[in-house]
Amino acid sequence: MSDTSITNSQELLLTNDGVPLKVSLRKSLRRTKIRSFLLILPPLLFLLLMFVTPIGSLLSRSVDDIAINKVFPQTFAQYELWEDKSQLPSEEMFAAVVNDIRVTIKVKDDEGIDIGKNLLGRSGTRMTYEYSGWKSLISKTIKSALKVDKKSKEEVKPFIWEAPFKDKMIKRDKRWAKVEFWQSLGAMKDPYTMGYYLNAVDLKFDANKNIIQKEEYLKIYNTIWIRTLQVSLMVTIFCLLLAYPVAYLLATLPMKTSNLLMICVLMPFWTSLLVRIVAWMIMLQQNGVVNDTLMYILPCFEGMVNLPFFGATNIDLCFSDEDRLPMMYNFTGTIIVMTQVLLPFMILPIYSVMKGIPPSYMKAAQNLGATPTRAFIRVYMPQSVPGIGAGCILVFIVAIGYYITPELVGGKDGIMIGNFVAREMQRTLNWGLAAAMGAILLAAVLVLYWAYDRLIGLDNLKMG
């Protein structure tokens, strides 16, 4: 519009204060843009600071092996030159270990505080993840390698250990003569490693950095991954089965009754998670309410009965102490408690979608001759699919990373990957492995989300 006016009149359209209209317009547009950006800046910064940065830094740990490479650069360089890895390495590699220790011990941080000792300590922890025993081997060797001749009159007192080091190190600790220790260095020699991811799926590197299976008795994570999926799927299905009728009732009952029902749904949602879990423990444990009730109400009959066809038969129908159902501290317990805990996440989205389905559709279908069942299946159910999808995704995603419930009621066959992430974070301090497991979980959720988009479509997702 303005372009034509410019070409037509051969002069610029000006505003009152003589600025070309186009410039003024652009300026004011930019101003609104900046203003709206400033408005979203605080939440954006918050998101970046509190969400993206920590997750990013944790994920980067899953491949990060820089620390150990800074401590033992010469050793790893020698590793590359080590040809026959079934034989002990040469003197150069032994010397490289000692030299690396002597260099690292002098490292200071930005403020000039000695941190060399701590860097070496951390390396010891890192190395035990690859092979048991590294920690004490390294700390013993550090002590000997750094021992100085106190009688010497020189200003910088010379080290007692002098080259060649091979025999001295083996004499100090015979484990230096075990080739397995040296071989295990192979998995750490690169600053970025896939080792943690391999570990998380029961694989590992051998001395030449080929990927191989872990020892049979150390295989654990694949079982846990499968179980995690299994639990999440089962919980999602049970939640759906239980939630659908409840949501239907909520959506169709008169306001007064449905409000009361809604409170029954929300009450547990507002109750502390721990309280709910402990309540389930009291209900389901070996001597809990459910088992006690079964003991009480089930008849105990034992004796000879004259049955038709069978004749005299000994019948033993007794729910005795041995028959008490194991429902707690196992897989069953985890499923039961998680289903109850996550139920509101399924009910609420389904309910909100059902609330929006006009009741007249069902009536119309029936008027056109459909039976109530047919009308429900063909008309009502398809319209509630967005709620089902939202509920299932929500429950599945929350369930897959669940930690506290399996920890408390999971026992030995109900624990999930979340418990192992916690174990690596808190107890064994293997944060790289924890980060790798977290990354795999995140990827699994994203894949699921993508699959949902392809199959059902994200437009069909309705959270409420």
Place this chain on the structure above:
Amino acid sequence: MKNVITKTLVAGAISTAMLAGAVQAEVTLVSWGGGYSASQQKAYVDTYSSGDVNMISYNGGLGEVRAQVESGSVQWDIVDVLASDARIGCDEGLFEELDRSMFLPSPDGVSMDDDTMVPVPNDCVVPQIWWSYVPFHKADTFSGDQPSTMQDFFDVEKFPGKRGIHTWASAITEMALYADGVAIDDIYDVLSTQAGQDRAFAKLDTIKDHVVFWSSGAKPLDLINSGEVSMSLAYNGRIGGAVLNDGADYVTVWDGQVLEEEWLVLLKGAPNRAAAMHFLVHASSSQAQADQAKWINYGPMRTSGLDIMQAGEPWFNTGVTIMEHMPNTDEHMAGGILANPEWWADNGQAVNDRYAAWMAQ
């Protein structure tokens, strides 16, 4: 009007700063909760007059500590740590190395580091207690023969019922080997070999279908009280605390107990370093060490603390004698296994992985 507002603001800022200062001066002591924290509260904190100490609980492990130190926002001052964590944390530089000359000698003038029952592993640690993993059961659980050895704990035929054990490998692997007939002095040598580990796990297999796992110290008592298990491993002080303070009818089987060291450490970059150090000096004194045993049956790490207790019997707060409930008496030590933290620092990852695999399979 403007003046009033300014004044209010300034006054507000000053009082906030003072409040912050007051909060700052409160030393945070992180320990394990339950009867154990209660004993520390009574023996160390309530007797400390030079400042406030706030106690909070954790479930062990150095994860939280490392996160605080690495991120540079340290919230805790003093942490009560296990023997292997005491070594790993000091090695990694998570703890402050302490000036040993600050600590009080024993009444006989022995310096603190020469007064401990085991050599002090590094300069980060301050003596705390001796405790142990032990099996226990209710007095009326079994009629006839009563469990008396570690073998009985692994014998579900003779003593039916489930067994409560913890979710990590330390102590239980040693116990399995001991129950399988390995001499106490050989346990770690055997455990260092592949065959030895296989042997320990084969022994564990014999009770695998009968175990219930616990991960927090209060849980074993719940499991026993509710009848979920007939015997359980537990921290000896949880059992003793319930017996001595509340009259519970638990029986502790001392044979095969695994004794562990416990230390206090000061975090690197602790917000109240000076005040915390002052408190550590108080909490590690021979008297405070002995006082702690008035409230729970954990043995003091300082030898002089044990001497004070012995001289002061009956020592427990309810007026009963305490020495026979201690894990480190001669009688209880006869079948006692001293845990080897260096071995666990070396092999913990691999053995714990294997244990987790065993649990899950």
